C-alpha cells in the first residue's frame with residue numbers, strides 16, 4: 230500500500246510516551262489528547278488481550294450476547310459446535326449492524342438492510358435474489374471474525390492481533406486471582422449471567438483502571454456507604470492496615486486484603502457476614518474442600534484489576550469500555566458462584582446497593598472520575614503525581630512489587646506496562 | 656383463567672418480561688411464540704382435523720404452514736447442510752423464479 234505521509238513525519242506526529250510517563254509522575258495529556266486515545270486503540274485495545282464476556286452468558290447452543298472491545302461492537306455466540314465465537318457486528322454487504330438486541334437465541338442472523346443471512350459463527354449463508362451475483366454461493370464473504378479468542382475459567386478474552394503473547398502469558402499471576410474467585414464456589418464454577426448494568430461515564434478509561442486498586446481513596450470517597458452499611462471494609466484501607474497493594478505485572482494489580490482477614494480469622498467476614506448466616510454454603514464448602522475450607526472462607530474473594538478492562542471487585546465484576554478520550558461505559562454485574570445459592574442472592578442485592586441505579590459505591594467513584602476529567606483539562610500543573618509509597622515498596626516472596634494498603638504501587642505497575650505497549654511501533 | 660376472560664381489556668394481557676425481543680409465550684394448549692429479533696413465529700398444535708398437526712404462523716406476514724408428524728420427523732432428520740441451504744434467502748422467499 231502506498232501512502233503520502235512519509236514514515237518520519239508519521240513517527241514524529243505520535244506523542245513521545247517516554248517523555249510523558251515517568252516512574253513517579255504521568256502527564257495530564259495522556260487523559261485528554263485524542264491522539265493518545267487513537268494510539269491506545271491500535272496498541273492496546275486492538276492488539277492486547279481484552280476481556281469480552283463469560284461463557285456462562287451463552288449457556289445454550291444458539292445463544293448470543295452483544296459485547297464490545299473498546300468502541301467495537303462484538304457478538305459473542307455459542308455455536309452448534311458448542312464453542313464460543315466472537316464476530317464483529319457488521320454486515321459484509323454494506324456494513325449494517327446485524328444484531329440489535331442485547332441478547333437472544335439464534336443459530337442464524339439476518340441483516341435487516343438487504344436480508345443477507347449468516348450462521349452465528351460468521352459464515353455467509355445466502356443473500357436474496359441471487360441472480361444479481363450470478364447465482365448462489367458466489368460471494369467469498371463472512372462476518373469479521375476476531376483473530377484470537379481464548380478463555381480462562383470461562384472468562385473469554387479476545388485479541389485482534391494475529392499473534393503476540395498467549396492469554397496465559399498475558400494473565401500471568403492474575404490467573405491465580407480468578408482461581409481464588411472460582412474456589413469460593415463448591416463446584417469451582419463462576420457464573421456471570423445475572424445481567425449487566427451500564428453506566429456512561431464522562432472520563433478517560435485510565436482513571437477507572439487506576440482507581441480500581443487505589444487504596445488511598447476509599448476512606449474519603451466511600452465514607453458514606455461505609456457508615457450507612459456499617460461495612461468493615463473502610464479500615465482495611467488505612468495506614469494501620471496490614472493489607473497490601475501488589476503489582477502483579479503486565480499492568481495487573483490487586484489490593485490483597487488477606488493479611489487483614491487472616492488476622493481477624495473469621496470465616497465469611499470478608500463478605501460482611503458470619504458462618505451462621507450462610508450455613509448450607511459453609512457446610513458444602515467444608516464437604517468439598519475439607520481442611521482447606523477454613524482458609525478459603527476466611528481469605529475471601531480477590532480485588533484485582535486485570536489490564537486493561539476487567540475488574541473483579543470481590544462480589545462484582547466491572548468491565549471498562551472506552552468510547553473516546555473522555556468517555557467510557559462501565560458494565561457491571563454480580564458474581565454468581567455455582568452451588569452457592571445462599572451467597573448468590575446476597576451478592577445480587579449487595580450489587581444493587583453498590584452499583585445499581587440508586588447504588589452508592591459506583592456513583593461515588595463516577596463522581597470522582599468525571600471531576601477528575603474536568604480537572605485534568607486545566608493547564609497547570611501539567612503532571613499527576615503517582616509517587617505515594619515508592620520509598621516503602623518491597624518485592625514479596627514471589628518477586629512481585631508490593632506496597633502498603635494505601636500506596637500507588639498498582640498505579641505505577643499500570644503505567645510501566647502501558648508505556649511498554651505504547652512505545653511499540655506498529 | 657385465560658387473559659381473554661377478563662373484561663378489563665389490555666391490562667391483563669400477557670407481555671414478554673424480557674427487555675430483548677426474544678419471546679417465548681406458552682398458552683394453555685402448549686402453543687406459543689418463538690421469536691427473536693430476526694423472526695417471530697406462532698406455534699400451536701392444531702386439533703381441528705382427524706389428528707393433531709403443528710400450526711406455524713409467520714407473524715410478520717401472516718403466512719401459515721401446517722406440519723404433520725412425519726413432516727416434523729423429517730425436519731429433525733434433515734442433515735445440517737440441507738437446513739443451512741434453506742436459510743439462503745434465494746432458496747426460498749427471495750428468488751427470481753415464481754413459486755410453483
Ligand code: FES
Pocket residue numbers: 320321322323324325340341342343344345
Ligand atoms: S448491509 Fe446487510 S444486507 Fe445489505
Ligand SMILES: [Fe+2]
Pocket residue numbers: none
Ligand atoms: Fe428507503
